[in-house]
Amino acid sequence: MSDAAQKTDGEKIEDREANLKGIGCSRKRTEDARFIQGKGNYVDDVKLPGMLFGDFVRSPYGHARIKSIDTSKALAVPGVKAVLTAADLKPLSLHYMPTLAGDVQAVLAEEKVLFQNQEVAFVVAEDRYIAADAAELVEVDYEELPVLVDPFKSMEPDAPLLREDIKDKTEGAHGARKHYNHIFTWEVGEKEETDAAFDKAEVTIKELISYQRVHPSPMETCASVASMDKIKGELTVYGTFQAPHVVRTVTSLLSGIPEHKIHVIAPDIGGGFGNKVGVYPGYVCSIVASIVLGVPVKWVEDRMENLSATAFARDYHMTAELAATKDGKITGLRAHVLADHGAFDACADPTKWPAGFFNICTGSYDIPTAHVAVDGVYTNKAPGGVAYRCSFRVTEASYMIERAMDILAKKLGMDPVELRLKNFIQPQQFPYQSALGWEYDSGDYPTAMKKAMEKTHYDALRAEQKEKREAFARGETRELMGIGVAFFTEIVGAGPTRNCDILGVGMFDSCEIRIHPTGAAIARLGTKSQGQGHETTYAQILATEIGISADDIMIEEGDTDTAPYGLGTYGSRSTPVAGAAAARVGRKIRDKAKKIAAHLLEVGEDDLEFEVDRFKVKGLPEKQKTMKEVAWAAYNNLPEGMEPGLEAVDYYDPPNMTYPFGAYICVIDIDADTGVSMIRKFYALDDCGTRINPMIIEGQVHGGLTEAFGIAMGQEIYYDEGGNVMGASLMDYFVPTAVETPEWETDFTVTPSPHHPIGAKGVGESPNVGGVSAFSNAVNDAFAHLDVTHIQMPHDHWRTWKVCEKLGLTG
Amino acid sequence: MAKTQITLTINGQQVEALVEPRTLLIHFLREQQLLTGAHIGCETTHCGACTVDMNGKSVKSCTVLAVQADGSDVTTIEGMAAPDGTLHALQEGFSEMHGLQCGFCTPGMIMRAHRLLQENPNPSDAEIRMGISGNICRCTGYQNIVKAIRYAAEKMNAATKEAAE
Numbered sequence: 012m013s014d015a016a017q018k019t020d021g022e023k024i025e026d027r028e029a030n031l032k033g034i035g036c037s038r039k040r041t042e043d044a045r046f047i048q049g050k051g052n053y054v055d056d057v058k059l060p061g062m063l064f065g066d067f068v069r070s071p072y073g074h075a076r077i078k079s080i081d082t083s084k085a086l087a088v089p090g091v092k093a094v095l096t097a098a099d100l101k102p103l104s105l106h107y108m109p110t111l112a113g114d115v116q117a118v119l120a121e122e123k124v125l126f127q128n129q130e131v132a133f134v135v136a137e138d139r140y141i142a143a144d145a146a147e148l149v150e151v152d153y154e155e156l157p158v159l160v161d162p163f164k165s166m167e168p169d170a171p172l173l174r175e176d177i178k179d180k181t182e183g184a185h186g187a188r189k190h191y192n193h194i195f196t197w198e199v200g201e202k203e204e205t206d207a208a209f210d211k212a213e214v215t216i217k218e219l220i221s222y223q224r225v226h227p228s229p230m231e232t233c234a235s236v237a238s239m240d241k242i243k244g245e246l247t248v249y250g251t252f253q254a255p256h257v258v259r260t261v262t263s264l265l266s267g268i269p270e271h272k273i274h275v276i277a278p279d280i281g282g283g284f285g286n287k288v289g290v291y292p293g294y295v296c297s298i299v300a301s302i303v304l305g306v307p308v309k310w311v312e313d314r315m316e317n318l319s320a321t322a323f324a325r326d327y328h329m330t331a332e333l334a335a336t337k338d339g340k341i342t343g344l345r346a347h348v349l350a351d352h353g354a355f356d357a358c359a360d361p362t363k364w365p366a367g368f369f370n371i372c373t374g375s376y377d378i379p380t381a382h383v384a385v386d387g388v389y390t391n392k393a394p395g396g397v398a399y400r401c402s403f404r405v406t407e408a409s410y411m412i413e414r415a416m417d418i419l420a421k422k423l424g425m426d427p428v429e430l431r432l433k434n435f436i437q438p439q440q441f442p443y444q445s446a447l448g449w450e451y452d453s454g455d456y457p458t459a460m461k462k463a464m465e466k467t468h469y470d471a472l473r474a475e476q477k478e479k480r481e482a483f484a485r486g487e488t489r490e491l492m493g494i495g496v497a498f499f500t501e502i503v504g505a506g507p508t509r510n511c512d513i514l515g516v517g518m519f520d521s522c523e524i525r526i527h528p529t530g531a532a533i534a535r536l537g538t539k540s541q542g543q544g545h546e547t548t549y550a551q552i553l554a555t556e557i558g559i560s561a562d563d564i565m566i567e568e569g570d571t572d573t574a575p576y577g578l579g580t581y582g583s584r585s586t587p588v589a590g591a592a593a594a595r596v597g598r599k600i601r602d603k604a605k606k607i608a609a610h611l612l613e614v615g616e617d618d619l620e621f622e623v624d625r626f627k628v629k630g631l632p633e634k635q636k637t638m639k640e641v642a643w644a645a646y647n648n649l650p651e652g653m654e655p656g657l658e659a660v661d662y663y664d665p666p667n668m669t670y671p672f673g674a675y676i677c678v679i680d681i682d683a684d685t686g687v688s689m690i691r692k693f694y695a696l697d698d699c700g701t702r703i704n705p706m707i708i709e710g711q712v713h714g715g716l717t718e719a720f721g722i723a724m725g726q727e728i729y730y731d732e733g734g735n736v737m738g739a740s741l742m743d744y745f746v747p748t749a750v751e752t753p754e755w756e757t758d759f760t761v762t763p764s765p766h767h768p769i770g771a772k773g774v775g776e777s778p779n780v781g782g783v784s785a786f787s788n789a790v791n792d793a794f795a796h797l798d799v800t801h802i803q804m805p806h807d808h809w810r811t812w813k814v815c816e817k818l819g820l821t822g
Numbered sequence: 823m824a825k826t827q828i829t830l831t832i833n834g835q836q837v838e839a840l841v842e843p844r845t846l847l848i849h850f851l852r853e854q855q856l857l858t859g860a861h862i863g864c865e866t867t868h869c870g871a872c873t874v875d876m877n878g879k880s881v882k883s884c885t886v887l888a889v890q891a892d893g894s895d896v897t898t899i900e901g902m903a904a905p906d907g908t909l910h911a912l913q914e915g916f917s918e919m920h921g922l923q924c925g926f927c928t929p930g931m932i933m934r935a936h937r938l939l940q941e942n943p944n945p946s947d948a949e950i951r952m953g954i955s956g957n958i959c960r961c962t963g964y965q966n967i968v969k970a971i972r973y974a975a976e977k978m979n980a981a982t983k984e985a986a987e
Contacts, residue, residue, distance in 0.1 A: 043917040046925025047909070049859020049899035053926065056858040140844065230863045230871055230926040230960050281861070281926030282960050314864040542924025542961045710920050713963030741868035741958070749951040749964040 027623045032562060033555030034769065037706035040547045041566075042540075051279040054234040057249045059307040062236065063092055065297055066142035067316070068132035068149040070124035073160070073391040073734015074171065075153040077122055080132060085145040090137040092304055094149060095296060097121040099303075107176070108265060108295055111288075111513060112365060113184025114194070114356035115176070116394055118292045124153070125173055125354035126393045127736050128319040133296040135308055158391050158734035159192070162328060162351035165388040166190040173354060173389045184356075185365040185387075192389045194356050197366045200382035200447050208343030208380050212334030216419050218801050222407050224326035224351065224392070224728040226738075227399040228746060229541070231281025232317040233291055237298040238307035245272045246302070250294055252277040252569075253287040253539055254579025257513055259571045261290060262298065277569035283541035284718065285397035286322045288359040288581050293321075319739040322359075323392070323728055324399035326351035327407040331415040339423050341434050344373055344381040344446070346411065350396075352387045358396030359581070360403045361511040361518060367403025368502045368668075370447035374412035375456050375500045375672060376434040381446040391734045400718050400779040402503045402582040409499045413784035414791070414801060417496075421795055427496045427788070428469065432460060435498075442765075449502060451670045452764050452772075459696055459760050460498055463674035466758060467694045469494075472678060480796055489684055489822065495677035495789025499781040503773045504587025504669040513578060520588035521575035522596045523660035524553065524564075528646040530639035531563040534596070537577010538589040539569045543775055544707045545585060549593050551703055552769065556597025557604075558624040558638040575660060583671070583773030586703065587764075592663035594768035599659035603645075608636040610650040669764045669772035673697040675785035681793050683820040686812025688724070688790065690753035695781065698760045700772035712757050712778045719782025721747045723790075725807040745807070794818070828892040832857070833901025841888040847881075848872045850888035851898060859899035859929040863958070870957030873930035874898045880937040882956070899929035902936065911974040911981075912936055921970030923961030931957050935971045943979060947972070 022030075032038045045051050082094040097119040100106040107115040120131050132149050136142035157171040164170055170192055172178055178191050185195035209215060235250035246268050252258045255277040263270040280287060297310040312321065327350055334343040350366065352358060360367045366385040373381050398404065420430040435456040436443050443451040464470070472494050482488045508517025524534040534553055538545065545568060550561035568574055577589060601621065608626035609616045612634055619626045626641070628634040636644075645657035678692040695712055702708055725745030728738040738744040763770025783804075790806040791799070797818055802810075815821050825840040832855060841850055851857045851874070863871035865884050872884040875897040902910040912932045915921065922928040931954060938945065938953040945953060950968050959967060 039917060040920070042925070043922060046922055046928050047899075047913040047916050047932065048903060049857070049929045051859075051925045053858075053861065055862065056852075058853070058856075139849075140842070228960065230869065230924065230958065231861065232863070280924065281863075282924040284960070311862075314866065314869070544923065706920050710923060710962060710966060713965050714923060714961045715963075717963035718960065740866060741864050742866070746869075746958050746960070748955040748958060749968065750955045752951075752964050755963060755965055 024623060031554045031560055031624060033551050034701065034703050036551070036704065038547055038551055038561060038704055040544050042544065042546045053231055053279050053281055054236060054249050054251050055311050057236045057278065059236065059238055062307040062309055063135050063137060063304065064139040064142045065133050065135045065300055065308050065310040066139065066146045067130050068134065068146045068151065070120065070127060070129040070131055072124055072153055072155055073127045073158040074156040075124050076156060077120060077124065078152040078154055081150040082132065084148040084150065085134055088141060088145040088148065090141040091134060091145045093135040093300060095119065095133040095300060100299065103299070105265065105295060105299060108290065110355060110357040111362070112356040112358040112360060113362065116355035116357050118295045123175065126391050127734055128316065130292040133300065135300045135304065158732070160390055160392065160730045160732060160734055162349050162388050162390055165192040165390055173391065194352055194387035194389060195365050197385045198383070199370045201380055202382045204380045205343050205345050205382040209332065209334045209345060212342055213337045214335045214423060215332060216415065216422055217330065217332045218415065218418055220329045220331050220411050220414050220801060221803050222325040222327045222329065222410055223804055224323050225399060225722050225726045226318050226323050226728050226744065227284035227286040227397065228318060228744065229282030229284050229286050232312045232314060233287060233293060233321050234311040235294045235297045236307055236309045237301040239301040239305060241305050245274065246298065247274040247276065248298060249276045249278060251280055251287045253283045253541060253581050255539055255569055255571050256537060256576050257516065257579060258290065260516065261514065266298070275571040277539045280539065280541040284400045285324060285359065285581055287541065288397055289322055289357055289395065291321050314741060315739045318728065318744055319736045320393050321395065322397045323353065323395040324397050325407060329407065329411045331411045333415050333419050335419060339425050339430050339433050341376055341378050344378050346372060346383045348385040350385055350387045351390050351392065352396050353390060353392040353394040355394035356387060357394035359398065361505055362514060363510060363512070364403060367398065367405065369404040369408045371405055371449060371500065371502045372408035372412050373445050373447055374409060375436060375498050377436045377440065378446055383447060392730055398582055400715055401776045402501060402505065405501055406780045406783060409780045410784050410787070413497045413499065413788060417788050417791060418800055426473070428460065428464060431498050432457060450667055451500065452667055452766055453762050454500065454670060454672050455760065455762050456498065456672060459672065459674045459698055462758065462760065463676050463694060463696045467676045467692065469676065489682060491681045491683055491793040493679040493681065493789040493793030495679065495785045495792055497675045497781050497784035497788055499777070499784065500670055500672045501583070501777050501780050502668045502670055503583035503776065504665055505582050505584055506668055507666060508664045516578065517664065518578045519662050519664040520577040520584065520592055521660065521662045522589060522592035523575045523658070524596050524600065525658040526600065526642050528643050530559050530642040532559065533565045533567060534593065535567045535574040536589045536593065537575050538580040538585040540580065543580065543585060543711070548703045548707060549590065552590055552593045553597050556594050557600050558621065583776045586771045586773045587669045587767060588663055588665055590771055591665060591768045592661045595663060596659045596661040599661060600657060603657060604638060604641045606650055606653065607641050607644050611636050611644055611648065666766050669700065669767060671697065671699045671772040671774060671777050673777055673781050675781045677785040677789040679789040679793060681811060683815045684822045686808040686815055688806070688808065688811060692756070693753050694756045694758065695778060696758040696760065697774060697777050698762050699774035699777065700761065700763045700767065701770035702759065702761065703771060708774050709757050711775045713755050715776060715778025716755050716782045717747055717752050719779045720752065720786060721745055723783045723786035723804055723806060725805045727805050826889050828889055830891050830893060831895045833897055843887070843889055845888045847883040847886040847888050847891050851883060857898050857900050861926055861929065863926065868958070870934060871927050871930045873933045873957060875933055875937055880934050899932060902932065911977040912971065915970035915973035919966050919970040919973050921962060921967040927957060927959045931959060931967060935974065939975055939978060944975060
């Protein structure tokens with residue numbers, strides 16, 4: 012049989028390895044062919060017969076009572092099929108929906124609107140133009156109420172009452188509520204011990220470090236197409252879902268439609284970055300409208316709706332304190348966070364983690380004791396609180412510790428790198444138990460930091476900076492030079508089901524594979540790529556584990572009818588969790604294949620050794636069977652009693668998170684007269700453990716750094732005092748173009764995860780986590796020799812100019 | 823709403839159609855012509871996901887009316903590969919240089935790069951960056967897009983040179 016197998020017999024092992032396209036090679040992406048030819052299939056490309064289009068009527072106010080809604084003029088427009096309001100949803104108990112954080116969120120506002128652009132009515136019409144026209148004709152009579160936008164004022168005694176629906180609830184999903192605008196207090200660490208460390212400390216610092224409200228803003232906005240087949244009683248939903256299986260479960264629980272009669276499909280997704288984890292009113296309304304009308308209904312948000320109504324991120328106001336000895340050994344960390352969650356607590360965190368994994372905030376340092384408290388509050392802003400290209404609240408945590416380290420270094424008169432080197436968790440301390448409860452799996456921080464210093468000629472940069480500062484003082488230059496150092500430790504791959512779940516479903520993930528008689532396979536996983544290249548990289552893992560070429564393995568995700576259950580893609584969990592399932596499923600295949608090979612070669616299993624793509628008899632290398640030959644035999648020539656076929660499934664519950672890390676160095680030049688800054692150099696060293704596809708890793712790092720650049724240097728979803736959202740278009744919200752975006756220099760070290768089947772840790776979010784700190788530290792460092800302790804982000808040119816002006820530096 | 827007849831050339835094919843005067847070119851292309859390669863990312867001319875080529879210029883088809891395209895010659899991403907399926911040098915470059923991730927901006931980015939290379943067949947990296955500054959990508963950080971366009975420029979220039987010799 013199998014001519015191909017015959018041909019490879021004589022090939023060199025290197026050629027066979029190259030043919031495999033397995034782990035470690037920069038395999039070109041299999042998904043590219045359709046995207047470069049305009050043949051991707053995104054949600055807005057889905058067009059079903061008889062499909063209608065839905066559009067929202069949204070609140071112009073940040074806080075107002077709805078006195079009446081008149082839909083008659085809208086309903087009179089030819090082509091309008093329905094206008095849904097809360098009154099229509101209430102009998103179905105769908106005017107509110109549960110959030111991932113244990114709160115409820117209004118699908119359509121009932122008595123009040125709580126943020127500008129909140130969903131008030133849903134107009135369904137024959138096309139999107141008619142729907143938009145009719146939405147303008149829905150008359151809503153509002154009575155304006157006092158607006159609360161400042162989270163620091165949310166718990167004042169006379170603060171406006173926002174959530175009348177829960178005003179008497181003294182107990183929330185995460186414990187006691189102290190005030191009617193309070194959501195939760197989350198505490199971790201040893202308070203008394205930490206307080207004692209501060210009492211004894213030789214040096215302390217304390218600073219309010221805010222991380223502004225931003226938005227992931229993927230190129231494709233959120234969208235859904237719902238189609239109810241009333242005869243079969245089946246609902247099909249296409250949507251921009253990073254976690255399609257969870258959407259199906261939630262849809263079943265909310266609608267009462269049995270889960271097996273709901274078909275949730277996430278087709279191609281045009282970027283997610285956390286934006287597409289949550290469940291939004293648009294999804295629910297398209298489903299309800301389809302159920303009511305019996306025809307497919309599409310909803311696609313525009314960019315303004317996307318930026319102002321779905322999935323903000325951050326809005327964390329962190330008061331950080333460090334205690335240290337005079338010579339720079341850190342003895343304690345204390346932090347309080349005021350978390351602005353907007354009008355509803357719709358944060359996308361594992362259910363038991365209201366502040367995500369913020370307790371990774373001791374960072375890469377051996378800090379003996381720590382205590383953290385987080386208070387979540389309501390304001391008249393959009394709900395969300397997603398992890399924008401990071402694991403849950405990890406970029407906030409990392410930003411806090413990395414700014415605090417620089418502030419401490421300045422106070423001690425130490426170089427920021429020297430302080431970091433002095434406090435790093437040492438390689439021999441892994442697995443490392445952090446003061447706030449995590450077990451770091453592996454790391455070699457000093458090596459990474461020193462490599463970054465060498466590659467960037469760090470000492471020379473500092474010497475140049477010193478010279479430039481002197482030249483500035485002499486009036487010979489108007490430029491300020493900043494060197495930003497950031498060393499981050501991420502916590503990704505959520506997560507062990509013992510402490511991570513989404514609405515009760517453990518955060519495992521899965522892979523199943525079927526190898527067909529010719530040795531070609533289809534593998535399906537519970538995650539969902541949004542551009543990460545899963546179709547390419549999962550096949551590489553399977554290729555190495557099984558011994559068939561990645562080109563012969565088709566990867567599918569996103570169709571809940573065919574893919575095994577999984578918790579989706581966010582928090583860099585695809586490689587750590589589903590990637591592990593892929594490796595294990597490959598090993599299950601190989602175990603069975605070995606039995607078949609032993610049968611074919613008439614030897615015992617122990618007599619066989621595996622080599623790239625085949626089993627060989629030890630000592631008799633000419634006696635061998637390729638995996639392709641084994642695959643064929645799996646369908647016609649099996650050992651006695653073995654069931655035919657070659658397929659396997661694996662559900663992987665990770666024993667721990669993974670802890671990628673990295674050292675980033677940024678050099679910035681700032682014009683003191685204009686505040687205009689230029690990134691001169693950005694060096695990013697990432698250690699994500701075993702590297703599956705270096706080309707894709709580098710691409711992920713480039714993209715994450717560019718998003719970090721946007722966040723640090725300009726992004727903000729700002730609300731004025733009237734509750735008007737000021738950053739809701741691409742004119743107002745900074746998304747870097749190719750012109751502003753710096754050149755990136757990438758590098759790596761490899762410290763495999765000891766508990767992951769192939770040692771991989773995940774990388775997609777690391778550059779955002781480390782990048783924001785590096786940019787912000789660079790800007791702050793440019794002023795470090797002056798009377799400045801901490802400059803809040805975003806560091807746009809105007810704000811930077813204001814700093815220069817305040818310091819009397821402007822010409 | 824009363825409809826207007828338009829006649830235009832799309833990817834080399836003459837097309838006659840009835841459109842409402844307010845129909846945007848992007849909706850006409852995507853929904854009436856079923857050419858879904860060009861995407862809608864903002865509807866405000868900022869992001870460039872809807873970029874197509876019209877009469878020798880890059881246009882953002884979310885802010886061009888279909889009636890304005892009457893009599894014009896439009897090329898979309900679907901018209902870039904040769905009829906035999908051979909990829910355009912830009913399509914090849916984007917794949918070779920890993921110039922795309924989620925793929926949503928890619929059709930607009932390739933169409934803009936196509937016109938850029940007509941305007942300037944041998945652009946510097948800075949000129950490429952300026953030339954595609956009307957097109958936003960959230961995934962790649964642009965570095966590999968610049969490489970992809972340079973790859974295509976070099977390949978196209980080599981082909982031109984060969985043809986001349």
